[in-house]
Amino acid sequence: MPKRRLLAIATSLLLLAPAAYAQLRTMPETARVYIxxxxDGQVIRGAFWVRMGLADAGIAPAGVEKANTGHHHLLIDVDLPPLDQPIPNDRNHLHFGLGQTEARIDLPPGRHTLQLLLGDETHTxxxxxxxxxxxxxxxxx
Incomplete structure (x- = not known):
C-alpha cells in the first residue's frame, strides 16, 4: 500500500476518534439519581453505608455499552467535575464500576458533602x- 494512502487512512482514524469519543450518552428525561x-444533615458515627438509587434507568458495569444505563460515582467534598470528560478516580471521586448500589464509606470525623454522578461505560x-x-x-x- 502506498505511503500516501496509509497516511490518509491514519489521519482519518485520528480525526474520527475524537468524534466517536464526543458522542455523549443520553438518558430518559424522567431518569434521576439520588442518595x-x-x-441530608445526618449525624453518623464511624464508617457507614451509602445507599445509591436510580429511577427510570438501569445500572450497568463500566465497559458495558447498553442504552439507558450507567454506574454510580460518589463525589465526596468536591464540586461536580467537568461534565464533558471522564469522571476523575481518586479519594474524592469514588467509582462503582461493577454496578454497586451501596458501599461502606469511612470518612474522618467532621462535616462532609456527598453527591452522586452517573457515568456511562467510559465513566463520562x-x-x-x-x-x-x-x-x-x-x-x-
Whole structure:
C-alpha cells in the first residue's frame, strides 16, 4: 500500500476518534439519581453505608455499552467535575464500576458533602448530566 494512502487512512482514524469519543450518552428525561441513605444533615458515627438509587434507568458495569444505563460515582467534598470528560478516580471521586448500589464509606470525623454522578461505560457523565443533589453529613468518632 502506498505511503500516501496509509497516511490518509491514519489521519482519518485520528480525526474520527475524537468524534466517536464526543458522542455523549443520553438518558430518559424522567431518569434521576439520588442518595437513599444517609439523609441530608445526618449525624453518623464511624464508617457507614451509602445507599445509591436510580429511577427510570438501569445500572450497568463500566465497559458495558447498553442504552439507558450507567454506574454510580460518589463525589465526596468536591464540586461536580467537568461534565464533558471522564469522571476523575481518586479519594474524592469514588467509582462503582461493577454496578454497586451501596458501599461502606469511612470518612474522618467532621462535616462532609456527598453527591452522586452517573457515568456511562467510559465513566463520562450522560447528557444532560444525571446527578443527585448534594447532601451534608457529619461524621463523629
Amino acid at each position: 437513599l441513605w444517609p439523609s 457523565p450522560h447528557q444532560p448530566p444525571l446527578h443527585s443533589r448534594r447532601i451534608t453529613v457529619t461524621v463523629t468518632p
